[in-house]
Amino acid sequence: MNNKEIVAQAVFEVVKENLSLSEVERLLENPKSVDHGDVAFPAFALAKVFRKAPQQIAAELAEKIDPTAFEKIEVVGPYLNFFMKKEVISSMVLKQIAKEENHFGDSSIGNEGNVTIDMSSPNIAKPISMGHLRSTVIGNSISLILSKIGYQPIKINHLGDWGTQFGKLIVAYKKWGSEEKVKAEPINELLRLYVEFHEKAEEEPELNDEARAWFKRLEENDSEALELWRWFRSESLNEFNKIYGMLEIDFDSYNGEAFYNDKMDEVVTMLEEKHLLQTNEGAEIVDLEKYGLNPALIKKSDGATLYITRDLAAALYRKREYNFVKSLYVVGNEQSGHFKQLKAVLKEMDFDWSDEMIHIPFGLITKDGKKLSTRKGKIVLLEEVLNEAKDSAFAQIQEKNPDLPNKEEVAHQVGVGAVVFHDLKNDRLNNFDFSLEEVVRFEGETGPYVQYTHARAMTILEKSGFSVENETDYALNDADSWEIIKLLQSYPEVVMQAADQYEPSVIAKHSIKLAQAFNKYYAHTKILVDDEQKNARLALVHAVTVILKEDLRLLGVHAPNKM
Ligand code: ARG
Numbered sequence: 001m002n003n004k005e006i007v008a009q010a011v012f013e014v015v016k017e018n019l020s021l022s023e024v025e026r027l028l029e030n031p032k033s034v035d036h037g038d039v040a041f042p043a044f045a046l047a048k049v050f051r052k053a054p055q056q057i058a059a060e061l062a063e064k065i066d067p068t069a070f071e072k073i074e075v076v077g078p079y080l081n082f083f084m085k086k087e088v089i090s091s092m093v094l095k096q097i098a099k100e101e102n103h104f105g106d107s108s109i110g111n112e113g114n115v116t117i118d119m120s121s122p123n124i125a126k127p128i129s130m131g132h133l134r135s136t137v138i139g140n141s142i143s144l145i146l147s148k149i150g151y152q153p154i155k156i157n158h159l160g161d162w163g164t165q166f167g168k169l170i171v172a173y174k175k176w177g178s179e180e181k182v183k184a185e186p187i188n189e190l191l192r193l194y195v196e197f198h199e200k201a202e203e204e205p206e207l208n209d210e211a212r213a214w215f216k217r218l219e220e221n222d223s224e225a226l227e228l229w230r231w232f233r234s235e236s237l238n239e240f241n242k243i244y245g246m247l248e249i250d251f252d253s254y255n256g257e258a259f260y261n262d263k264m265d266e267v268v269t270m271l272e273e274k275h276l277l278q279t280n281e282g283a284e285i286v287d288l289e290k291y292g293l294n295p296a297l298i299k300k301s302d303g304a305t306l307y308i309t310r311d312l313a314a315a316l317y318r319k320r321e322y323n324f325v326k327s328l329y330v331v332g333n334e335q336s337g338h339f340k341q342l343k344a345v346l347k348e349m350d351f352d353w354s355d356e357m358i359h360i361p362f363g364l365i366t367k368d369g370k371k372l373s374t375r376k377g378k379i380v381l382l383e384e385v386l387n388e389a390k391d392s393a394f395a396q397i398q399e400k401n402p403d404l405p406n407k408e409e410v411a412h413q414v415g416v417g418a419v420v421f422h423d424l425k426n427d428r429l430n431n432f433d434f435s436l437e438e439v440v441r442f443e444g445e446t447g448p449y450v451q452y453t454h455a456r457a458m459t460i461l462e463k464s465g466f467s468v469e470n471e472t473d474y475a476l477n478d479a480d481s482w483e484i485i486k487l488l489q490s491y492p493e494v495v496m497q498a499a500d501q502y503e504p505s506v507i508a509k510h511s512i513k514l515a516q517a518f519n520k521y522y523a524h525t526k527i528l529v530d531d532e533q534k535n536a537r538l539a540l541v542h543a544v545t546v547i548l549k550e551d552l553r554l555l556g557v558h559a560p561n562k563m
Pocket of ligand 1: 123311
């Protein structure tokens with residue numbers, strides 16, 4: 001039980017005639033400051049029934065409530081402020097974590113329902129951008145959080161492996177490229193060719209016609225075009241997999257846009273049958289005026305399909321293949337118009353499940369205040385960022401703990417963890433400016449700080465020889481441990497909140513608060529001193545290691561035992 005539930009029960013016992021248990025619970029508040037206790041009950045709601053001033057009601061209730069679980073119940077004006085009995089709560093929380101370990105906060109609310117998560121989804125022949133990194137790590141964390149509460153996540157990498165850019169790439173490759181160069185450095189070379197195409201096309205617009213012609217050949221399954229496309233795709237995937245490997249993130253499906261090439265006719269036919277298609281200057285559109293949206297362009301005048309046509313086919317395919325209870329799209333905020341249109345078209349087609357399609361947008365990463373653009377070659381290479389972070393972690397370990405046995409492995413976990421944590425700790429909709437220095441920083445509110453706190457707590461436990469005994473009482477009553485107990489106790493709600501809001505930052509913020517509270521405790525308390533509370537203090541340290549590690553796990557970050 002959490003404190004609110006305990007207070008609700010106690011209040012309910014004395015107001016049974018007038019309020020239900022859930023009504024009482026809904027009225028409870030979290031006091032802004034610790035001086036006002038742990039939970040507050042405002043008595044206003046009872047003023048009408050009792051025909052008395054709320055102040056008086058509060059005072060009378062305070063007399064009647066069973067005080068067992070409380071240190072004191074204070075009446076401040078119309079409020080009842082409950083101060084929980086620290087010994088009782090700490091023992092309850094620590095026992096539960098000792099027993100459930102990292103399953104503390106698990107739930108079965110998801111009923112094993114499938115949730116598809118469209119995530120990462122980079123474009124072939126281009127480097128994975130910082131935006132794709134965001135989608136990858138946010139999507140991965142959401143999948144971990146959802147599976148903790150009983151859903152079955154299905155991670156789908158909807159690769160951008162189709163579209164007119166492949167016409168451009170083929171032209172550029174045939175004119176200015178070479179096999180050896182692409183083999184040597186696939187993504188860099190393909191990107192160079194892509195950029196070169198755009199530069200040259202500004203002076204020679206005919207190049208665009210050539211590109212269109214090549215893309216048409218590709219759409220018509222011309223063997224030369226297809227072979228080049230397949231080659232670019234597999235070289236690109238190899239490169240992407242290096243990064244996914246570093247992040248230790250995998251996918252259940254790599255069905256990208258090209259996978260839907262033979263599945264779009266069905267969608268177009270359905271749209272026709274439902275009389276939703278209109279012809280507009282030779283193009284086929286779905287009018288979405290009643291949604292306040294621009295029309296969705298389904299087919300161009302030359303018969304070419306579009307990004308949204310493939311997404312319509314993909315949505316349908318996912319419903320049939322996975323029968324999802326929710327279908328998530330972790331894609332940058334700049335595409336929110338696209339996802340509104342996508343949902344609206346499906347709604348028009350009478351697919352009620354479109355209500356369960358949720359776009360999970362995130363903010364932009366800029367560099368020196370400007371948008372990054374592949375077309376202009378203005379990008380940050382993710383692999384470089386990850387390697388840099390790793391090197392920097394290695395240097396710090398070398399300096400502080402040169403005898404650590406698995407230095408390479410830990411440096412990887414800390415470096416990559418720093419990058420991932422940096423991305424996840426802010427509300428996902430916030431924009432931020434990319435700075436390598438900031439990303440590989442280890443002090444302050446960072447991943448390495450949380451990892452370091454975890455390792456430090458592990459060291460204490462190791463020294464103490466502590467082992468969990470379920471029957472023991474873990475009663476603590478000092479103010480510093482209380483702060484920790486409350487953070488531990490709130491964990492199940494924190495997980496639920498992160499899941500409800502699709503917001504990994506809720507978990508990241510919890511981990512930072514818990515690490516800070518623990519470091520404060522550690523600075524003020526002699527944990528290993530032999531007295532009657534020693535075992536309870538160690539149970540607290542143990543619980544902190546369990547929950548910090550679980551927080552990090554839900555973010556996709558390792559918690560090494562030693563650093
Ligand atoms: N490849 C796209 C991009 O990089 C993202 C795809 C997102 N997923 C989707 N189903 N549209 O912008």
